[in-house]
Amino acid sequence: MNHSHRKVLHSLFAHPIPSNLHLNDVENVLRDLGAEVGHTGHGRFSATLAGQHVTLHGGNHGLSKDEVAQVRKALEAAGVAPADYPV
Numbered sequence: 476m477n478h479s480h481r482k483v484l485h486s487l488f489a490h491p492i493p494s495n496l497h498l499n500d501v502e503n504v505l506r507d508l509g510a511e512v513g514h515t516g517h518g519r520f521s522a523t524l525a526g527q528h529v530t531l532h533g534g535n536h537g538l539s540k541d542e543v544a545q546v547r548k549a550l551e552a553a554g555v556a557p558a559d560y561p562v
Contacts (some may be wrong), residue, residue: 476507476560479500481560483503484504484550484555484560485557487543487550487557488550488557492540494538494539494540494543496538496543497536497537498538505522505524508550509524511523515530518532520532524550524553525552526553527552527553531545531546
């Protein structure tokens with residue numbers, strides 16, 4: 476995982492929840508972590524990692540705080556910790 480992807484991963488777990496993360500950046504992090512990533516119908520993005528599934532609204536926008544929380548919860552459930560990927 477490259478440096479910029481590690482920074483995005485750490486941002487996903489930051490407090491307070493950030494509102495400036497873009498879907499493309501999060502998608503790249505999930506791919507690096509080994510998630511199965513796809514685009515479903517109606518402009519939605521889905522990813523599955525270690526049995527944990529998350530679906531987000533697609534497009535070129537920043538993720539909402541609720542979407543960041545969904546990704547964070549899925550990553551935690553999949554056993555991903557930002558401490559395992561130092562910046």
